[in-house]
Amino acid sequence: AKRDGRNQWCFFDPQVRRRLEYRNHLKAVLLHALDNDRFDITLQPYCCVRTGAHRGFEVLARLDHDGVPVPPDSFIPLAEELGLMSRIGRILRAKAFEAHGRMIEMGLRPRELAINVAAQEFREPAFVETLQALLREHHISPGDLVIEITETALIGRSTDTVAKALHRLQRTGVQVALDDFGTGFSSLSHLKDFSVNKIKIDKSFIGDLEDDEGDRALVDGLIMLAGRLGLSVVAEGVETVAQMKYLGVAGCHYLQGFALSPPLSLEAAVRFLDPRHEP
Ligand code: C2E
Ligand code: CA
Ligand code: CA
Ligand code: CA
Numbered sequence: 001a002k003r004d005g006r007n008q009w010c011f012f013d014p015q016v017r018r019r020l021e022y023r024n025h026l027k028a029v030l031l032h033a034l035d036n037d038r039f040d041i042t043l044q045p046y047c048c049v050r051t052g053a054h055r056g057f058e059v060l061a062r063l064d065h066d067g068v069p070v071p072p073d074s075f076i077p078l079a080e081e082l083g084l085m086s087r088i089g090r091i092l093r094a095k096a097f098e099a100h101g102r103m104i105e106m107g108l109r110p111r112e113l114a115i116n117v118a119a120q121e122f123r124e125p126a127f128v129e130t131l132q133a134l135l136r137e138h139h140i141s142p143g144d145l146v147i148e149i150t151e152t153a154l155i156g157r158s159t160d161t162v163a164k165a166l167h168r169l170q171r172t173g174v175q176v177a178l179d180d181f182g183t184g185f186s187s188l189s190h191l192k193d194f195s196v197n198k199i200k201i202d203k204s205f206i207g208d209l210e211d212d213e214g215d216r217a218l219v220d221g222l223i224m225l226a227g228r229l230g231l232s233v234v235a236e237g238v239e240t241v242a243q244m245k246y247l248g249v250a251g252c253h254y255l256q257g258f259a260l261s262p263p264l265s266l267e268a269a270v271r272f273l274d275p276r277h278e279p
Helices: 014-035 072-081 085-105 127-137 159-171 187-193 213-228 241-250 266-273
Strands: 039-048 054-065 068-070 112-116 145-150 175-181 198-201 232-235 254-256
Touching: 014 054, 014 072, 014 085, 039 085, 039 266, 054 072, 054 085, 054 266, 068 072, 072 085, 085 112, 085 127, 085 266, 112 175, 127 159, 145 159, 159 175, 198 213, 213 232, 213 241
Parallel strands: 054 112, 112 145, 145 175, 175 198, 198 232, 232 254
Antiparallel strands: 039 054, 039 254, 054 068
8 A cells, every 4th residue: 555645545534444444344254154154044935916826935145243134235245256155155055945945845835946146156166066956955846946147247257157057057947037137237138148037127116116107117118028028027125015016017927025025034934835834
């Protein structure tokens, strides 16, 4: 670091310093969590708009540090930057498949298992083989596995690696969903270049659906486009009955959000599927 010069003020800018301190703190938290098996999962259901039937669970990462939840939106980008995401992803997937397999063993029908995968994780040498082994081990049918990827995972250095891994998985029946759809700047070209089965409309388009004519136009357009391309559409972040109704009329296929259920622990997911179930 420069001791004098025009950039010096940066080091004393309290905001910059706080950010650096938080980053270092978060890095220590991540390393500690890896060493002490502190990563956990929650399961958020999604359902069919038309029938209300349960369709699957999305796995969402959770990390508690001394009783304080650390949001995935802050620890996952840093884990990627530090090259830790493959290790963390492996831990999360083991727990997710285990939970899904347990529900099947209980005679329940958890249906689809949707997992978020960061670009970095595709670079793991045996990524596809590991997933296939997990599917077999827990008696989950490949058609019930959904890989959720964001657009940022599809661009940049690893595009080719990601595309190849996705193709290999799709050939075995695994589904691919394009996550946070609409938030990137080249969403449409990705539909052409990558074979996806689903799109997930980002919650930023759903929140103001009742008041915002622009959001309604956008959501209608995305659903129509997906229909023409033969893709199914999941709306995420659905919080109100009015939003559910609007999305149903617009032709959206699946709903996910607090209106239906927040992310759940395994025990709560079991009760969600079967309220009579005794723990
Ligand atoms: P995402 O994949 O777009 O997930 C949706 C986020 O919206 C989740 O936040 C979920 O808890 C939240 N959510 C669900 N329903 C509602 C609702 O009705 N209203 C509102 N306001 N929010 C709702 P979460 O769990 O904090 O995760 C944030 C992001 O972190 C995820 O966004 C995903 O990009 C990433 N992430 C989470 N778990 C994993 C993981 O295991 N691996 C990877 N690579 N990324 C993950
Ligand atoms: Ca997701
Ligand atoms: Ca999203
Ligand atoms: Ca996201």
